Amino acid sequence: MLDVIKTINTFLPLVKNSSIKKVISITTGLADNKLTNDYNLYEAAPYTISKAALNTAVTKYNARHGKSSDGILLLVSVLGWSVLDTMRSVSVSNGVIHVLGLLTASTSPAGLEHAAKVC
Numbered sequence: 396m397l398d399v400i401k402t403i404n405t406f407l408p409l410v411k412n413s414s415i416k417k418v419i420s421i422t423t424g425l426a427d428n429k430l431t432n433d434y435n436l437y438e439a440a441p442y443t444i445s446k447a448a449l450n451t452a453v454t455k456y457n458a459r460h461g462k463s464s465d466g467i468l469l470l471v472s473v474l475g476w477s478v479l480d481t482m483r484s485v486s487v488s489n490g491v492i493h494v495l496g497l498l499t500a501s502t503s504p505a506g507l508e509h510a511a512k513v514c
Contacts, residue, residue, distance in 0.1 A: 396449055399420060399449055399452065403453075403456060403469070411467065415498055415499075416467045416468060417468045417469070417470070417497070417498055418469045418470075419469075419470055419497055420470070420471045421471070421472060421474060421494075422446050422450055422472065422473055423442070423443070425442070425443045425446065426444075426446035426449075426450055450471050453469050453470065456469045457469040457470065470497070472494065472497060474493055474494075
């Protein structure tokens, strides 16, 4: 988790000068509190806790940089859900296509939602 923070800090100056001002981190649905409680998902606690911390860190970065003059969008993506929503099998290539779709999508919520469903 700390390595992700170090990586974001290292690359933020480059992202600020980029035409694509987005940082996407890969997370898991297991870090969703409602899902955990609804289905009694107690397995993989250390992994889940670290991903929940990642979600919070990225949310804090987005609050700082997304609404400032930096205009950088930082978000997390759950690849498995997005790929399953489109009735495709979960694979590395589908995950890469998903992330590329998010990178090239409009930064509006509707644009990102569309990219998540199409890719």
